Amino acid sequence: MIEVKDLHKAFGAVKAVDGVSFVARDGEITGLLGPNGAGKTTTLRMLYTLMKPDAGQVLVDGIDAAADATAVRRRLGVLPDARGLYKRLSARENIDYFARLQGLDAATRRSRIDALVTALDMSDIADRHTEGFSQGQRVKTAIARALVHDPGNVILDEPTNGLDVMATRAMRTFMRKLKDEGRCVLFSSHIMQEVGALCDRIVVIARGRVVADESPDALRAQTGAASLEDAFVKIIGSEEGLAA
Numbered sequence: 469m470i471e472v473k474d475l476h477k478a479f480g481a482v483k484a485v486d487g488v489s490f491v492a493r494d495g496e497i498t499g500l501l502g503p504n505g506a507g508k509t510t511t512l513r514m515l516y517t518l519m520k521p522d523a524g525q526v527l528v529d530g531i532d533a534a535a536d537a538t539a540v541r542r543r544l545g546v547l548p549d550a551r552g553l554y555k556r557l558s559a560r561e562n563i564d565y566f567a568r569l570q571g572l573d574a575a576t577r578r579s580r581i582d583a584l585v586t587a588l589d590m591s592d593i594a595d596r597h598t599e600g601f602s603q604g605q606r607v608k609t610a611i612a613r614a615l616v617h618d619p620g621n622v623i624l625d626e627p628t629n630g631l632d633v634m635a636t637r638a639m640r641t642f643m644r645k646l647k648d649e650g651r652c653v654l655f656s657s658h659i660m661q662e663v664g665a666l667c668d669r670i671v672v673i674a675r676g677r678v679v680a681d682e683s684p685d686a687l688r689a690q691t692g693a694a695s696l697e698d699a700f701v702k703i704i705g706s707e708e709g710l711a712a
Contacts, residue, residue, distance in 0.1 A: 469494050469652055470621055475524035477510055484510040486676035492654040497647050499663045500656040502673035508656050512625055516546045545619035547627055551610045555599035559609040563616050570617035584612040604635035622646055624655035660697040674704050
């Protein structure tokens with residue numbers, strides 16, 4: 469479980485995150501939505517300890533990220549907005565490198581990598597150098613790398629960005645599998661169809677603050693909107709109007 473309590477982050481005079489609080493629970497998929505510049509990526513970077521908040525608290529399985537960042541990282545699997553891979557290494561070698569960083573022994577590394585190659589349908593690319601990979605192949609490798617240590621909490625920043633239709637469908641199926649395994653899945657997306665199909669709960673961020681935190685059905689009912697996209701536009705429009 470990931471708990472976010474009153475997070476703040478400013479860059480000079482700009483308040484990127486201004487008191488964000490929410491909970492992402494085990495066995496659920498929580499979506500993080502917001503317009504560009506709303507503070508989503510900054511929030512995620514603080515959750516996976518790439519940035520330090522100016523104020524507030526992040527708890528992962530009850531562990532304070534500020535007090536023990538290493539323990540928190542062990543409990544997180546992260547697909548960041550940058551998918552950087554080591555191009556001279558094969559997909560398998562990229563995954564193995566991160567497994568070594570997590571302190572896994574050789575037998576465990578082999579077992580976990582083989583399981584992920586099967587789960588993500590990577591057998592045809594596992595032993596190819598990643599230079600020249602398609603976007604879908606890069607994302608698969610990056611996700612396997614993030615999950616090789618079997619974390620209970622998974623953070624995915626726009627996991628289907630740039631993927632074709634078949635790769636997107638496979639990614640959604642894989643995310644549901646993570647949920648069914650009882651993991652906490654937190655992801656950001658701009659694709660309303662995807663959010664509506666996957667999420668148990670949606671957290672909407674605007675101007676660095678949480679402006680809604682409900683199930684998809686509750687968001688539609690709350691706004692009187694027929695679709696999740698319409699509900700999102702109404703929520704964001706109301707927030708912008710109040711700020712004007």
